[in-house]
Amino acid sequence: MIEAADLTKEYRGGVRAVDGLTFTAPAGAVTGFLGPNGAGKTSTMRLVLGLDRPTAGTALIHGRPYRTFEAPMRAVGALLGTESVPGGMTAAAHLRWLARAGRLPRGRAEVVLGMVGLGDEAGRKVKDFSLGMRQRLGLAAALLGDPGVLVLDEPVNGLDPEGVRWIRTLLRRLADEGRTVLLSSHLLSETAATADRVVVIGGGRLIAEAGIDEVVRRGSGPVSVETPQAGLLARLVAEEGAEAEPGPGGRVSVRGLDARRVGELAARHGVVLHGLGQESPDLEEVFFELTRDSARHTFASAGMNGDRR
Numbered sequence: 349m350i351e352a353a354d355l356t357k358e359y360r361g362g363v364r365a366v367d368g369l370t371f372t373a374p375a376g377a378v379t380g381f382l383g384p385n386g387a388g389k390t391s392t393m394r395l396v397l398g399l400d401r402p403t404a405g406t407a408l409i410h411g412r413p414y415r416t417f418e419a420p421m422r423a424v425g426a427l428l429g430t431e432s433v434p435g436g437m438t439a440a441a442h443l444r445w446l447a448r449a450g451r452l453p454r455g456r457a458e459v460v461l462g463m464v465g466l467g468d469e470a471g472r473k474v475k476d477f478s479l480g481m482r483q484r485l486g487l488a489a490a491l492l493g494d495p496g497v498l499v500l501d502e503p504v505n506g507l508d509p510e511g512v513r514w515i516r517t518l519l520r521r522l523a524d525e526g527r528t529v530l531l532s533s534h535l536l537s538e539t540a541a542t543a544d545r546v547v548v549i550g551g552g553r554l555i556a557e558a559g560i561d562e563v564v565r566r567g568s569g570p571v572s573v574e575t576p577q578a579g580l581l582a583r584l585v586a587e588e589g590a591e592a593e594p595g596p597g598g599r600v601s602v603r604g605l606d607a608r609r610v611g612e613l614a615a616r617h618g619v620v621l622h623g624l625g626q627e628s629p630d631l632e633e634v635f636f637e638l639t640r641d642s643a644r645h646t647f648a649s650a651g652m653n654g655d656r657r
């Protein structure tokens with residue numbers, strides 16, 4: 349389990365990247381960690397991993413700060429970017445080197461290469477790897493110590509559709525085994541397919557912490573209607589104070605009334621319906637709505653403080 353309590357990070361120059369943030373990533377679940385660019389996701393993950401010290405508050409893993417673990421690689425696996433892998437090394441040599449540094453059994457390198465689908469590339473130099481292969485290698489490094497907690501910053505970056513499906517299945521399995529998975533992303537649609545719950549932040553602050561179903565429900569999509577009397581239906585919908593947007597082929601998209609009320613309204617006025625259904629929500633729209641105000645704030649303060657890092 350990961351627990352952040354009143355976690356705050358103010359960088360030199362006064363940027364408050366994380367601002368009194370409290371959330372939990374429980375064991376046995378994939379927790380999506382979401383926020384627009386600059387929301388403070390990476391900063392939070394760095395605090396959880398003991399790479400930076402918080403200005404205030406705490407970030408605990410299994411009730412302890414990361415720095416107090418004697419064998420941290422066995423407790424926590426992290427993927428924070430792939431730049432640090434030396435290109436001249438082979439994938440296997442890199443992982444063996446990491447295993448030695450973490451006092452892990454040498455054979456783990458081959459095991460994790462197999463787990464991430466790089467078994468056949470073990471002898472290839474990392475500089476010849478594609479971005480997607482580097483992501484897989486980074487994940488292999490995170491899994492090296494067979495840790496109970498995984499902290500992954502945008503692990504889907506650079507993966508092709510097959511890779512995206514693969515990582516979803518892998519993360520699901522790891523969570524089902526009882527591990528804690530914290531997974532950052534700036535796309536709700538991408539996270540919804542993998543995560544059980546989400547922690548949404550903006551401007552360093554908590555915006556929402558909820559089950560993914562709850563977040564998705566908040567953004568129920570429009571009702572799609574097919575009728576030969578589109579004009580009449582649109583007028584009736586408008587009279588109810590809702591919005592109707594006519595489309596091609598007698599289709600009307602209705603916002604502000606659910607499918608049942610649209611059906612009843614049509615029946616009351618003898619409007620013939622050829623189709624009626626609730627469209628699935630546009631998750632990025634939900635995300636945008638949730639984070640809109642904080643994004644404005646973040647962009648304003650980023651502008652005042654110049655370049656990042």
Ligand SMILES: Nc1ncnc2c1ncn2[C@@H]1O[C@H](COP(=O)(O)OP(=O)(O)OP(=O)(O)O)[C@@H](O)[C@H]1O
Pocket residue numbers: 359360361363364365383384385386387388389390391392534650655656657
């Ligand atoms: N080392 C640093 N020094 C000063 N400011 C920093 C530093 N690292 C990050 N920031 C600032 O802190 C804020 C949060 O950045 P952070 O990288 O944590 O956000 P993020 O949610 O991970 O964004 P992205 O999705 O773009 O990676 C930004 O305003 C950024 O410019």
